[in-house]
Amino acid sequence: xxxxxxxxxxxxxxxxxxxxxxxxxxxxxxxxxxxxxxxxxxxxxxxxxxxxxxxxxxxxxxxxxxxxxxxxxxxxxxxxxxxxxxxxxxxxxxxxxxxxxxxxxxxxxxxxxxxxxxxxxxxxxxxxxxxxxxxxxxxxxxxxxxxxxxxxxxxxxxxxxxxxxxxxxxxxxxxxxxxxxxxxxxxxxxxxxxxxxxxxxxxxxxxxxxxxxxxxxxxxxxxxxxxxxxxxxxxxx
Numbered sequence: 001x002x003x004x005x006x007x008x009x010x011x012x013x014x015x016x017x018x019x020x021x022x023x024x025x026x027x028x029x030x031x032x033x034x035x036x037x038x039x040x041x042x043x044x045x046x047x048x049x050x051x052x053x054x055x056x057x058x059x060x061x062x063x064x065x066x067x068x069x070x071x072x073x074x075x076x077x078x079x080x081x082x083x084x085x086x087x088x089x090x091x092x093x094x095x096x097x098x099x100x101x102x103x104x105x106x107x108x109x110x111x112x113x114x115x116x117x118x119x120x121x122x123x124x125x126x127x128x129x130x131x132x133x134x135x136x137x138x139x140x141x142x143x144x145x146x147x148x149x150x151x152x153x154x155x156x157x158x159x160x161x162x163x164x165x166x167x168x169x170x171x172x173x174x175x176x177x178x179x180x181x182x183x184x185x186x187x188x189x190x191x192x193x194x195x196x197x198x199x200x201x202x203x204x205x206x207x208x209x210x211x212x213x214x215x216x217x218x219x220x221x222x223x224x225x226x227x228x229x230x231x232x233x234x235x236x237x
Contacts, residue, residue, distance in 0.1 A: 030179045032077040034172055040074075041209035047216025051142035054216070059139040071129075078121070085114055106174055113171040120164030127157075142217075143224055149214065150221025158218065165210030173203025 046057035061070070089111060127148070132140045148157050177199040180186045186195045 027179075030172075030176060032073065033081060034176075036074050036077075037168065037172060038206065038209075041206060041213060044213035045209055045216065047142070047146075047213050047220060049216075051146065051220060054142045054220075059141070082118060089114060110171060110174050110178070113167040113174075116164065116167040117171050120160065120167060123160060124164065142220065146217045146221035147224055148221070149217040150225055158214070161214050162211065165214065166207060169203050169206035169210055173199050173206060176202055 040058075043057040044054070046053040128140050128145065132138055132144070149161065150158075152158050177186075177192070177195055180195050181192060186192050
């Protein structure tokens with residue numbers, strides 16, 4: 001990303017307060033949210049080992065307090081980053097019309113992915129936490145999410161998760177470069193280009209973990225549905 005595109009929109013807010021909000025917003029996105037997301041995706045890869053392994057890694061907690069603490073650690077930074085991001089979304093303007101730089105394309109994709117990620121997380125939080133806990137009285141079960149991923153009886157769940165995790169992976173991976181530039185970790189044009197490989201690698205790793213976990217859920221759902229059909233077709237004794 002060029003120095004010109006990196007500064008796009010930053011002149012719309014000035015002063016110590018704006019500087020603090022920018023640093024806090026990027027910090028929340030990368031440190032607590034980034035680490036939590038990577039750990040969450042890693043845990044979800046347990047879907048490749050079956051339902052019991054997935055539930056042990058993702059939904060089982062040592063106590064209700066531990067579950068509540070985990071939710072707070074994830075949701076509090078997410079809420080703050082969302083508020084900060086929405087404010088910047090309406091203030092920032094791309095300069096593609098004036099500058100045909102590669103960084104401007106990434107700028108637009110970052111903003112579009114932010115909107116997509118927000119919609120995806122709303123659906124994911126409802127399906128994975130609110131629906132099972134509030135309306136069904138229990139934690140999320142592997143059988144439910146796996147069958148939903150395979151059959152998508154109530155909607156295009158598989159497509160939503162594939163596209164949603166693609167957006168999350170890009171938004172976080174590309175955001176690493178913006179974060180490094182904002183915090184002064186990279187300054188020269190050459191350093192920015194070198195750091196971009198870290199950003200691209202992070203994006204690919206996050207996407208691989210995401211789609212690997214989804215594949216495990218999908219194949220698990222396929223096996224569950226196949227067993228149910230076999231049981232239904234078996235003659236009664």
